[in-house]
Amino acid sequence: MRVEIEDLAVEAAGTRLLTDIQLRVGSGQFVGLVGPNGSGKSTLLRCVYRALRPAAGRVLLDGTDAHRLDPRESARRLAALPQESGGEFDFTVAEVVAMGRLPHQRATARTTEADREACATALARVGATHLAGRGFRTLSGGEKQRVLIARALAQRPKVLVLDEPTNHLDIAHQLEVLSLVRESGLTVLAALHDLNLASAHCDVLHVIAGGRVAASGPPAAVLTPGLLAEVFGVRAHRVPHPETGVPQLLFDRLPREGAQA
Amino acid sequence: MTALPAPARRLPLTPLVVALAAALLGSLLCGVGLGSSGLGWGRVLRYLHAGLTGGEIRADEVSAYTIVWELRLPRALLAAVVGAGLAAVGVAVQALVRNALADPFTLGVSGGAAVGASAVLLFGVLGSLGLWALSGAAFASALAAMVLVYAVARTPQGLSPLRLVLTGTALSYGFSAVTTLMIFSADRGDAARSAMMWLLGSLGGANWRSLPLAAGAVLAGLGFLLFSARSLNALAMGDETAIALGAGPDRLRRRLFLVTALVTGAVVAVSGAIGFVGLMIPHLARMLVGAEHRRVLAVAPLLGAVLLVWVDIVSRLLLAPVELPVGVVTAVLGVPCFVVLLRRRGHVLGGA
Numbered sequence: 001m002r003v004e005i006e007d008l009a010v011e012a013a014g015t016r017l018l019t020d021i022q023l024r025v026g027s028g029q030f031v032g033l034v035g036p037n038g039s040g041k042s043t044l045l046r047c048v049y050r051a052l053r054p055a056a057g058r059v060l061l062d063g064t065d066a067h068r069l070d071p072r073e074s075a076r077r078l079a080a081l082p083q084e085s086g087g088e089f090d091f092t093v094a095e096v097v098a099m100g101r102l103p104h105q106r107a108t109a110r111t112t113e114a115d116r117e118a119c120a121t122a123l124a125r126v127g128a129t130h131l132a133g134r135g136f137r138t139l140s141g142g143e144k145q146r147v148l149i150a151r152a153l154a155q156r157p158k159v160l161v162l163d164e165p166t167n168h169l170d171i172a173h174q175l176e177v178l179s180l181v182r183e184s185g186l187t188v189l190a191a192l193h194d195l196n197l198a199s200a201h202c203d204v205l206h207v208i209a210g211g212r213v214a215a216s217g218p219p220a221a222v223l224t225p226g227l228l229a230e231v232f233g234v235r236a237h238r239v240p241h242p243e244t245g246v247p248q249l250l251f252d253r254l255p256r257e258g259a260q261a
Numbered sequence: 262m263t264a265l266p267a268p269a270r271r272l273p274l275t276p277l278v279v280a281l282a283a284a285l286l287g288s289l290l291c292g293v294g295l296g297s298s299g300l301g302w303g304r305v306l307r308y309l310h311a312g313l314t315g316g317e318i319r320a321d322e323v324s325a326y327t328i329v330w331e332l333r334l335p336r337a338l339l340a341a342v343v344g345a346g347l348a349a350v351g352v353a354v355q356a357l358v359r360n361a362l363a364d365p366f367t368l369g370v371s372g373g374a375a376v377g378a379s380a381v382l383l384f385g386v387l388g389s390l391g392l393w394a395l396s397g398a399a400f401a402s403a404l405a406a407m408v409l410v411y412a413v414a415r416t417p418q419g420l421s422p423l424r425l426v427l428t429g430t431a432l433s434y435g436f437s438a439v440t441t442l443m444i445f446s447a448d449r450g451d452a453a454r455s456a457m458m459w460l461l462g463s464l465g466g467a468n469w470r471s472l473p474l475a476a477g478a479v480l481a482g483l484g485f486l487l488f489s490a491r492s493l494n495a496l497a498m499g500d501e502t503a504i505a506l507g508a509g510p511d512r513l514r515r516r517l518f519l520v521t522a523l524v525t526g527a528v529v530a531v532s533g534a535i536g537f538v539g540l541m542i543p544h545l546a547r548m549l550v551g552a553e554h555r556r557v558l559a560v561a562p563l564l565g566a567v568l569l570v571w572v573d574i575v576s577r578l579l580l581a582p583v584e585l586p587v588g589v590v591t592a593v594l595g596v597p598c599f600v601v602l603l604r605r606r607g608h609v610l611g612g613a
Contacts, residue, residue, distance in 0.1 A: 049505050
């Protein structure tokens, strides 16, 4: 399923947070959003999973306006991992994953065999079957993120939206989470902090700055020293990854104006 | 991150519910059978049978029959209804404001009810309504408090959990000040005493007429909560998660607020402000069956009902013929039990 964002604008309390966003995620593509803090990545994603209503523009899922869909119908097509700690309630891992079935269940219906099967498959996919009986709150950060991905998979969506899925994870878990997402085969739209991870995992990157799309394209074309200096305010050196050849970035502080001359 | 202890082992649901239902029946029987008037079990059961089947009672037994059928039975049933209602509402409010310290009274509804009830008890307001004055005034002022809390807490973005808790708590202080002021300015000591009694909870006013409305409200409320149980799970995880799962947190929270306020109002109107049950029973239920709301909502009302039936028995018997306020007994009985359970099951604090 493809996602198209057309002329999107968001306002909050009279301030424009996003302006004129155009963005396309092809079916099965892994598209990353990168940008400095406060640039509007999360805002954009929140529009896509309908936590925010845009002031203008549309979010289309295979041509259908996501904001016109019934909430449950939209949740069957698109799953999201918001940045949320998960509250203080002591759910087990199995219960958290089972919540992914919510958009498929009628309120009065019992849990069906299909529900159980979807949850078991999802847990197995992220290698967390052994955690099923554990309390979600007792898990490590990496385990939690895997379980939340399992919840999203149990939703059986076509599109996966992730807001900083690698936050607070060590490097092994960051790589693990991104490859799990990549292997899901779903259409993915993710905000990512680490530019090198984004460069290695995404098919297409959109750089968001000041609520606008500053650049779009394959990582190698987008992550240029010039753009990184302009958008992130850093000096970047590009070196090819010795094995994969994917461009990797090394950073320095930008010299202060006039200091070099 | 250091590993916290895994959640305590959870009890299988069906046997637990069956056991609790049996315990509730047994408790109700005890509620009818135990009392200070020294009726034997044989007579109590015979009167119960007579009442249920419309059998005949000898003329010299009418007063004893009245005690069983007109006083004790509706009172025990009302205790069960009130306990179940407070427990279910406690579960819902804790999910609604996503706070384990919330209880049915957090939203300010019972504080409002107390204002109305005190006005009736102290100044004879609404005297023309007769027997209905007390519960009528309590319910009406509970609804007024609900509207006030809603109006203050509401923002264009919807009802935020923190705003609801803050508004409810702040207005509760206001209501409580008004009630206290009324009690202090009352010139009759016995009226002040009965107002205090009401504030601490009492089932002394139970009769067959007060039962159907409260029972109806509690059953309807419980039905709605069970219907929303899966969405409550999503809501407990966070608003963004609830949205992502298609659960529509804003609409759900508005409905929950309305339902919990109505049930609380209906319950408080017939029993006064009985504390502790709505706060602790949900936690107790989660210790037994985990946090999943369908399971919690199957267990918590039964636990609340059993607890309150026994609390009422103790409150009648302990210093008979003087009745203790139910709220006092709830705390005296409930706190030690709760502390023991909390210690024994290695419960994750804040986790339920």
